[in-house]
Amino acid sequence: MKRIINGKTYNVHTATTVFEDGPAITDPGGPSDAYWGLYQTRHGEFFKIKMNHDGEEILEFRPVTDAEAQALLEKHANHLVEQYFGEMPEGGAAERRLTIRIPGNLADRIESLAREQGLSLNSYAMRCFERCAAADGQPAVQG
Numbered sequence: 001m002k003r004i005i006n007g008k009t010y011n012v013h014t015a016t017t018v019f020e021d022g023p024a025i026t027d028p029g030g031p032s033d034a035y036w037g038l039y040q041t042r043h044g045e046f047f048k049i050k051m052n053h054d055g056e057e058i059l060e061f062r063p064v065t066d067a068e069a070q071a072l073l074e075k076h077a078n079h080l081v082e083q084y085f086g087e088m089p090e091g092g093a094a095e096r097r098l099t100i101r102i103p104g105n106l107a108d109r110i111e112s113l114a115r116e117q118g119l120s121l122n123s124y125a126m127r128c129f130e131r132c133a134a135a136d137g138q139p140a141v142q143g
Contacts, residue, residue: 035050036049066099
C-alpha cells in the first residue's frame with residue numbers, strides 16, 4: 001500500500017511497522033478484519049493507516065506528527081515509546097524534551113566526539129549546552 005501525500009511517498013512495503021492492532025492482527029479468523037497501523041518511513045516520518053471491517057477499504061492514510069505518534073504509542077504500545085523517542089525523564093524530574101535539527105555532517109561529528117569520550121549523545125550535548133550557556137553569561141541552575 002502506497003500513497004503520495006503533499007509530494008512525499010508513504011509506502012508500507014518500505015517503511016518500518018511500528019505497531020499494528022485489530023482483530024486481523026490479534027485474532028486471525030475473528031469476525032472483523034479492521035485494523036490500524038503506525039509506520040515510520042526510511043527517513044523517520046510517521047504515518048497511520050486505518051482499514052474498515054472487511055479489510056478492503058482504507059478509512060485513513062495520513063502522516064502524523066511525532067507528538068501524535070508518541071501519543072498513539074503511549075496509549076497502545078507503551079513498551080515502544082522509548083525505542084522511538086528516546087529515554088523519557090522520570091515523573092517529577094526537572095527535565096523536558098527538546099528537539100533540535102542540525103546538519104547531518106555536524107550530527108556525525110558530535111556523535112563521534114561523544115563516543116570518543118565514552119558519553120551518551122544526550123550527556124555530551126548537555127555538557128556542550130552548559131559550556132555555551134556559561135560562556136554567554138548564564139550560570140548553571142542548581143536543581
